[in-house]
Amino acid sequence: MGLTLSQKVWNAHIVSASEGNTPDLLYVDLHLVHEVTSPQAFDGLRAAGRKVRRPELTVATEDHNVPTLDINKPIADPISRAQVEALRTNCDEFGITRYSLGNKEQGIVHVVGPQLGLTQPGMTIVCGDSHTSTHGAFGALAFGIGTSEVEHVLATQTLPLKMFKTMAITVNNKLPEGVTAKDLILTIIAKIGTGGGQGYVLEYRGEAVRSLSMEGRMTMCNMSIEAGARAGMIAPDETTFAYIKDKDLAPKGTDWDKAVAYWKTLPTDPDAVFDNEVIIDASTLSPFVTWGTNPGQGLPLTGSVPNPKDITDPGERVAAERALEYMALTPGTKLKDIEIDTVFLGSCTNGRIEDLRAAAAIIEGKQIAKTLKMIVVPGSARVRLQAESEGLDKVFLGAGAEWRSAGCSMCLGMNPDKLSKGERAASTSNRNFEGRQGPGGRTHLVSPQVAAATALVGHLAAPSDL
Amino acid sequence: MEAFIRHTGIGAPLRRGNVDTDQIIPAEYLKRITRHGYEDALFKAWRDDDAFLLNHPIYKNATVLVAGPEFGTGSSREHAVWALMDYGFKAVISPRFADIFRGNSGKGGLLTAQVTDEVTEQLWQYLEAKPGAEITVDLESEQITFGSNSVQFDIDPYVRWRLLEGLDDVGITMQQLDKISEFEQKRPSWSPKTTV
């Protein structure tokens, strides 16, 4: 029997195989580090007198807890500043490359890896961040880990793990015009639920997935965790190779040829069997938004706020009631009638150059609604520089939006960019949990295109509504 | 890590599903760089509400949390485990746990006992009928005892073994350094490095 993509990558990294109940010990090719989930891990190393085994397979950036304004001044919040400084000292002490605020490689950890060419097919990639699944877009097995595991990888460059089960998500046919990777992944999560992927690595396949750009593929894999899956993967193909080629840390010369030859062996064998399969018809999809407080609570933008009474599953009914109360929404309200206070364009889900271009194309020459504010936060310093060289910053600023420096920003309520109590956002990020973007804040997850259209009219809208 | 054999303590019936890690501990508290001292942050937003379960004096010393499905979804923050443990919880019972949360719990010494939806409902009803009642979670026999009832729970056998022995993973892996070095010899020369 053939093997799936994830099984091939897994098998190629087994340092010592499972015996009975023990897990496999898996080698880690790349360990991404950021300021929030690492300080306690470095403390653990120090306490045990251990070193970082392979600093050259480790890289750090500052993203979660940094401001996106005045980045050349010291960080105002002393607790945040201490955390960022701890990362700097730890990296310097243990010999780890770090990209600090002001460096042109600084940015959200999941934007930085791919743009440097560090993220490549067939690798194992981990980071103390659940959206590490993003890197699966390249055919890497990439997943988030906790701080104890961060310490484990720093010390040993390995992780003890049990093989994930495999689930194929096959998306047949083409996405209709104006429907994006974000709409697709939100639709998938609504279909399989926030626990549907638990224990699985998802492999996205089919015509619609093959025709996505690398950016679109990253958006999809990024949100695999919101369906409960540790990882999402897409088989590498010519689109993947073209994206990686000539990136700073990509293989060069004959190494490139060897690498590509290997990468071509990775796609799932025709006779491989998945533990589970979900089939989606892309041609039926349309722009999709969330109305509730978990990423599975979403609907096509043409729909209305659901009535919990119509939900048969008792657990989901209660969850919907709670969500509507928190979101201050009434059943039956048209989603397009929901008025928005803040539009957030950014994050590791949709803060790449293609996302900014898509939104700018809709906004160009127009003004955002007077009733709302829009903040645009590039996913990395490089994305910001690229956008500025294309004049996108002028488009956003000219429309009345704010143009920021790179970071996680309003994706999570940790740095100065937060929603206030009761404020309602259309956000291109990935989580609409209660308080995620700030205590009491309300989040509707949307694509960059919907975010841009919404910014122009003041309520949830698709570009086709303009 | 302290070994976990069996524990008896006050059960807190948290009738909610999809308790994500942003609810368990909001990002604001992740700025700290310590491994302890997160008890004040646990369920922060909910604790501001007087009616919230843990604000009831009976549950001040609760040590076993019984929650709905998809407990611990979302962010990988291990602070969620630290906050639960700092508050005093020794075990969480739920029909389904998010993978990363369950992994993190095993590392920190917090027991995650998986039961069916029906058993969760039974436990909730039992604890709601007798607020402040104790339940016993026995890792050796993989059983939860409440009143005169005993039910089985599920836990990964390897995690169970590590918890029973109180073993820490890094120490276990350090015994395999030879194999790691051997593996490293075989890695392709073009594998990326973070420094040029």
Ligand code: SF4
């Ligand atoms: S942008 Fe959001 S989801 Fe992505 S790494 Fe930052 S906080 Fe996490």
